[in-house]
Amino acid sequence: MNRNTIVSNGTVFGIWPLARSMPVVGGLVVITLVLVQPEASRGLALPERVAFWVINVGLALAALYAASWLVLPRLMNRLPGWLPLLVAGVGGAALVAPVGVLVEQLLPVSLRPLEDGDDWLDAFAGRGWWQAVIGEFLESTPEILGFWMIVNLPFLVSRRSGSDSPDPDDPDSRPTDLDKSEASRYAEAARAEFIGRLPEALGKNVLAISSDLHYLHVYTDRGRCMILGSLQQAAEAMGEVGLRVHRAHWVARRAIVKIVKNGNEWSCLLTNDLKVPISRRNKSTVAGWFGHSTRIVSVRKGDTEAA
Secondary structure (H helix, E strand, O other), X not given: OOOOEEEOOXXXXXXOOHHHHHHHHHHHHHHHXXXXXXXXXXXXXXXXXXXXXXXXXXXXXXXXXXXXXXXXXXXXXXXXXXXXHHHHHHHHHHHHHHHHHHHHHHOOHHHOOOOOOOOHHHHHHOOOHHHHHHHHHHHHHHHHHXXXXXXXXXXXXXXXXXXXXXXXXXXXXXXXXXXXXXXXXXXXXXXXXXXXXXXXXHOXXXXXXXXXXXXXXXXXXXXXXXXXXXXXXXXXXXXXXXXXXXOOEEEEHHHEEEEEEEOOEEEEEEOOOOEEEEOHHHHHXXXXXXXXXXXXXXXXXXXXXXX
């Protein structure tokens, strides 16, 4: 199999990072809502309807992204996969509710949909600011949560059930005062549990792992894929075979071809041609792996690696 092979597990995003995927998905949602013309945008002309949904969908996606960043890294792999996503979805709806009320008050009259005021929720929301926030939350949560769970459904479906191996993310299963042999067995079990979550087509030779909110981009010598998880937990599972060289990147030591210095910016060039940045605090550690060997290369700004 070619090392550039992509295994997406039937995911919505494939290998796209969320920063690129979310705007694309948001754009498709906006187009759909503009064409369908649901009750929420009743009475608005086409340009105003587009602006209305761009604002509301944009707020929802931003809130979901923020809630995921706050919630999921702490809960992922400690609870059933659907539960952290559910918490993040509800959290996103809770974050967007007060902002949505504020934005609605600031919108020009031309962008405000017609309201008949007959609905009990509208009557409740009209009693005061906190009632308006609760009303906004109750009204928006089903749509936001439904969208969020549908987006993540392929990952939930493809998530493999846990094995009988010790769970490295379970505090009760972490070793405390173990001898070296027991600690070694635990480390091997933790690494096997993580690698076992990868598609079989990618093999077991993990070269690098990059975080993308609550997803991980995992690179092997056969290709790459995305799975649910946090980088901290993945780095702990992989143990001493590599290092978290950056806040968002882990690399296997054996995968590094050379270290490239470009001014104050350092990066690792891996055997799969992937270039991974090195954070400032990890420069000395990574450089210490190779000393002053030819694997450390300095280039000037504007020069190519080949130079």
